[in-house]
Amino acid sequence: MTHRDLEVYKVSMDLVMKIYELSGLLPTDEKFGLVSQIRRSAVSIPSNISEGAAKSSTKEFIRFLDIANGSLSELETQLTIIERLGLAKTEALLSNDIISIRKMIYRLKQSLNKKL
Template identity: 55%
Template sequence: MRVWKEAMELAKLVYESSALYPLEEKYGLRSQINRAAVSVPSNIAEGAGRGSNKEFAQFLKIALGSAFELETQMILAEAFGYVTASQHQKLAQQVFNVQIMLNGLINKL
């Protein structure tokens, strides 16, 4: 599933980026942003394993919510100076791509 692959790539990019956050953010924004990033492909996978399109769509909506949460946290990371504008733009584009794909799949179901 293409959206799952893109969400997995997003999680990888977020983990690589957040590894450079200050040590004091280990249990703060770094932890939060990593959990949101992992939640996106995890909910896609869980929904795909459910028995109905209705359940699948519900998990896709949860994944979409996590993607929007991640987007907000990335804005904060840039505002705090943990990532550069260039790094943020790359991550933001990946999040946007995943959001568009999730919306499309939800509407299809």
């Protein structure tokens, strides 16, 4: 089994696609601000999941899941800022995808902790 088999990886990759779509709708003067920030945060989530899954120890995998969860929180904050600035509607991403991914990361960590 690889990271590509993990549902949390698949869903977080879908989120990256949605973030790229959303970021394309933001004003061009945000290209080096919020656009760059939300793209980096979103890409970091599946990247850390895949890197963690490739590590040789369960403890390291859990650490990378924590990093992915931190990137998810960072993205959530940035989407809230975008919403509050009136630049785009982000409520659907916040309430559906982010919560779902957070729960998946939590459940995967619980499962991995049982192996320690």
